[in-house]
Amino acid sequence: MPKVLISDKMDPKAAQIFRERGVEVDEITGKTPEELKAIIGEYDGLAIRSSTRVTREILDAATNLKVVGRAGIGVDNVDIPSASAKGVVVMNTPFGNSITTAEHAIALMFALARDLPEADKSTQAGKWEKNRFMGVEVTGKTLGLIGAGNIGSIVADRALGLRMKVIAYDPFLTPERALEMGVEKMNLDDLLLRADFITLHTPLTDQTRNILSAENLAKTKKGVRIINCARGGLIDEAALKAGLESGHIGGAALDVFQTEPAKEHALFGTPNFISTPHLGASTTEAQVNVAIQVAEQMADFLVSGGVTNALNVPSLSAEEAPRLKPYMALAEKLGSLVGQLAHGEIARVSIHSEGAAAELNQKPIVSAVLAGFLRVHSDTVNMVNAPFLAKERGMEVREVRNEKEGDYHTLLRVSVKTDAGERSVAGTLFSNAQPRLVELFGIKVEADLIGHMLYVVNEDAPGFIGRLGTTLGEAGVNIGTFHLGRREAGGEAVLLLSVDDKVTPELIAKVRALPGVKTAMALTF
Numbered sequence: 001m002p003k004v005l006i007s008d009k010m011d012p013k014a015a016q017i018f019r020e021r022g023v024e025v026d027e028i029t030g031k032t033p034e035e036l037k038a039i040i041g042e043y044d045g046l047a048i049r050s051s052t053r054v055t056r057e058i059l060d061a062a063t064n065l066k067v068v069g070r071a072g073i074g075v076d077n078v079d080i081p082s083a084s085a086k087g088v089v090v091m092n093t094p095f096g097n098s099i100t101t102a103e104h105a106i107a108l109m110f111a112l113a114r115d116l117p118e119a120d121k122s123t124q125a126g127k128w129e130k131n132r133f134m135g136v137e138v139t140g141k142t143l144g145l146i147g148a149g150n151i152g153s154i155v156a157d158r159a160l161g162l163r164m165k166v167i168a169y170d171p172f173l174t175p176e177r178a179l180e181m182g183v184e185k186m187n188l189d190d191l192l193l194r195a196d197f198i199t200l201h202t203p204l205t206d207q208t209r210n211i212l213s214a215e216n217l218a219k220t221k222k223g224v225r226i227i228n229c230a231r232g233g234l235i236d237e238a239a240l241k242a243g244l245e246s247g248h249i250g251g252a253a254l255d256v257f258q259t260e261p262a263k264e265h266a267l268f269g270t271p272n273f274i275s276t277p278h279l280g281a282s283t284t285e286a287q288v289n290v291a292i293q294v295a296e297q298m299a300d301f302l303v304s305g306g307v308t309n310a311l312n313v314p315s316l317s318a319e320e321a322p323r324l325k326p327y328m329a330l331a332e333k334l335g336s337l338v339g340q341l342a343h344g345e346i347a348r349v350s351i352h353s354e355g356a357a358a359e360l361n362q363k364p365i366v367s368a369v370l371a372g373f374l375r376v377h378s379d380t381v382n383m384v385n386a387p388f389l390a391k392e393r394g395m396e397v398r399e400v401r402n403e404k405e406g407d408y409h410t411l412l413r414v415s416v417k418t419d420a421g422e423r424s425v426a427g428t429l430f431s432n433a434q435p436r437l438v439e440l441f442g443i444k445v446e447a448d449l450i451g452h453m454l455y456v457v458n459e460d461a462p463g464f465i466g467r468l469g470t471t472l473g474e475a476g477v478n479i480g481t482f483h484l485g486r487r488e489a490g491g492e493a494v495l496l497l498s499v500d501d502k503v504t505p506e507l508i509a510k511v512r513a514l515p516g517v518k519t520a521m522a523l524t525f
């Protein structure tokens with residue numbers, strides 16, 4: 001009988017469903033990473049919320065683990081590349097707590113508008129300070145949404161009901177969808193300039209980290225009130241404090257913090273600052289929804305092999321699986337590569353299959369490209385919902401087959417058309433099994449897309465590789481593999497390096513400062 005550990009506090013319905021479906025279950029919460037490491041080897045499944053961190057070390061100790069189920073949306077507490085490398089399926093429950101979280105954002109907006117926490121404290125202290133608390137109406141005010149996905153769109157709907165004007169910044173929001181939602185789509189600078197309230201609803205990615213930086217906070221309207229129920233790390237917390245103290249920022253409400261649990265914080269006690277301890281998803285309704293959903297999905301997988309809402313595996317029929325599997329891994333890596341490197345509004349994604357690849361069922365290949373591509377911007381994307389999301393976001397998806405072989409017996413090419421132009425990457429399978437990048441933006445370069453990588457574009461000149469190696473060495477970064485390609489001698493060169501640990505923003509800044517470097521970016525696969 002498969003055995004599951006529930007390691008975060010979860011509605012009892014989850015354990016009940018596991019038992020009813022023939023899965024043994026233990027509920028052991030509040031363990032330290034060391035304690036979890038000591039027991040995880042016994043379990044086939046691990047059901048979590050946001051407290052348990054499923055790191056590489058935990059996964060290494062999890063010798064029987066087959067599935068991690070996240071009762072909620074964000075999976076930033078799960079090391080998905082390591083889970084994938086170990087063949088552990090990671091699932092989430094993308095919609096069960098969206099309404100609840102949107103309602104929390106609206107609650108915090110009202111709390112800021114009327115200074116409710118302070119007014120409550122003062123009244124209960126017997127002060128009756130009627131003249132101290134002068135709020136603002138939300139009616140007629142402008143709410144700026146950063147991120148207009150599941151939760152952002154529910155917030156927009158509720159805010160429109162409150163007669164607010166809603167403006168939104170989200171690179172994936174199409175004009176049609178914005179119209180349907182009743183919001184005005186705009187760039188970030190315009191939103192910062194116009195919003196009376198700003199609410200964040202994006203995942204934490206390399207693009208969204210610090211999206212409300214000191215520089216961007218300075219662009220906001222004086223008196224702006226800011227709400228974050230998405231992820232810590234989206235706002236520069238020190239700059240937020242400075243803005244509150246100077247009075248430029250009229251109020252801020254954070255449900256999420258850069259480091260959690262935030263038991264001590266420089267922001268605590270700052271005027272017009274409100275906080276809640278990551279309560280966005282904490283309603284009876286949402287917790288019942290996500291508990292039931294995660295237990296059903298995990299039990300299905302452990303008992304009968306069914307895969308729903310998986311973030312790192314495709315759904316496949318038993319006959320097709322063995323042949324398609326390596327192609328899907330290649331497709332997902334190529335999609336992720338262009339997703340990480342592409343900038344601007346995405347108009348079209350084209351998938352060209354050549355040679356042996358063109359003879360296969362293209363649907364799972366296309367889904368894998370789109371899942372890899374969209375997952376860069378959203379934790380909720382999986383193989384099942386990627387085509388739907390691409391359509392909803394107005395992306396044209398083109399499929400082209402050419403059964404004639406070119407330079408390789410089998411090739412997948414992924415091209416992305418943005419407002420900045422069209423660029424493509426291509427890959428093949430070595431020994432019919434191992435995914436390999438063979439071309440990057442028109443430059444021939446052979447590389448394994450694996451783990452943490454550093455991508456550098458530079459002017460081809462003697463001594464550059466040595467300087468780069470020294471910079472990495474001084475930062476204590478160990479190079480695993482090194483791949484080089486160039487347009488022509490002395491022209492543009494591209495370097496892809498796999499490294500043992502995540503490439504930090506500080507290291508990227510150092511690499512960008514090297515003479516001849518045009519671009520440097522961290523990539524993760």
Ligand SMILES: NC(=O)c1ccc[n+]([C@@H]2O[C@H](COP(=O)([O-])OP(=O)(O)OC[C@H]3O[C@@H](n4cnc5c(N)ncnc54)[C@H](O)[C@@H]3O)[C@@H](O)[C@H]2O)c1
Nearest residue numbers: 074147148149150151170172202203229230280281377378
């Ligand atoms: N506080 C909580 O307890 C709680 C509860 C649920 C979800 N969350 C978090 O809320 C966030 C949003 O969840 P969701 O379900 O709406 O996700 P979603 O994937 O449906 O929506 C995210 C949106 O962000 C947009 N986006 C991505 N990159 C962007 C960028 N650079 N700039 C602007 N927009 C960008 C995407 O296009 C997408 O529309 C997630 O981080 C999730 O983990 C928090």
Ligand SMILES: O=C(O)CC[C@@H](O)C(=O)O
Nearest residue numbers: 049050071072073074281
């Ligand atoms: O489980 C929770 O309490 C938080 C969940 C939330 O952060 C999510 O991303 O779904």
